[in-house]
Amino acid sequence: MDWRWTWVLGLALIGPAALPAGGGERRQPELRRRQAREPLLTTGAASLKASPRRHAPVLAQLEAGEPLELVRSWWSPSGRRWLQVQTAGGPAGLARRGWLAG
Structure with missing residues (x-):
């Protein structure tokens, strides 16, 4: 020969083994990435608490879709995750800060 x-x-x-599945299409899937300063949104109604405890007083009830800014997260000794968040501001324009169970 x-x-x-x-x-x-x-x-x-050997050539076909080097091609990606799908016939050589190298386009990456389109993903929407969250920007660093873009607020988080609540997915449902939630209670904003005064401290990271289950029986802590409720400061406010948050509605679904309310924008929040993450301040920090904390793990309790029992293994539960808590998020300290700040709201974008209420009707008076005052931001509230409190804890949500994560």
Whole structure:
């Protein structure tokens, strides 16, 4: 067999293994990334608490879709995660800060 045919046969067998699945389409999927300063949104009604305890007094009831800014997170000794958040501001324009169970 001629060396050229060996080279063509080897290229035909190895070449497709280097292509990605889908016939060589190299376009990346479109993802929407959250910007660093973009607020978090509540997914449902939540109680904003005065401290990271289950029986802590409730400061306010948050509605679904209310924008929040994450201040910090904390793990209690019992293993529960708490998030300290700040609201964007209420009707008077005052921001509230409190804790949500994570």
